[in-house]
Amino acid sequence: MNISLNSTHEQFVLSKIESGKxxxxxxxxxxxxxxxxxxxxxxxxxxxxxxxxxxxxxEIERGDVLDTEVVINxxxxxxxxxxxxxx
Numbered sequence: 877m878n879i880s881l882n883s884t885h886e887q888f889v890l891s892k893i894e895s896g897k898x899x900x901x902x903x904x905x906x907x908x909x910x911x912x913x914x915x916x917x918x919x920x921x922x923x924x925x926x927x928x929x930x931x932x933x934x935e936i937e938r939g940d941v942l943d944t945e946v947v948i949n950x951x952x953x954x955x956x957x958x959x960x961x962x963x
């Protein structure tokens with residue numbers, strides 16, 4: 877596959893090669909594509925997280941929440957009961 881770069885992008889690729897970090901244009905492009913793929917994955921994760929946060933905020937507004945102190949105390953009580961049953 878052949879690609880054409882505008883002068884700005886071409887200079888950027890050449891500067892990366894001249895820096896010594898990359899041996900050739902293929903390495904620069906491969907790294908750029910890898911970063912693009914990682915960005916796409918991050919964007920999917922971010923959108924999913926935003927959706928989950930929105931659902932959580934809606935639940936809070938409706939009052940569909942648990943008091944964490946009550947939940948922790950219930951869990952502690954269950955743990956104590958299990959320990960006592962094992963004795």
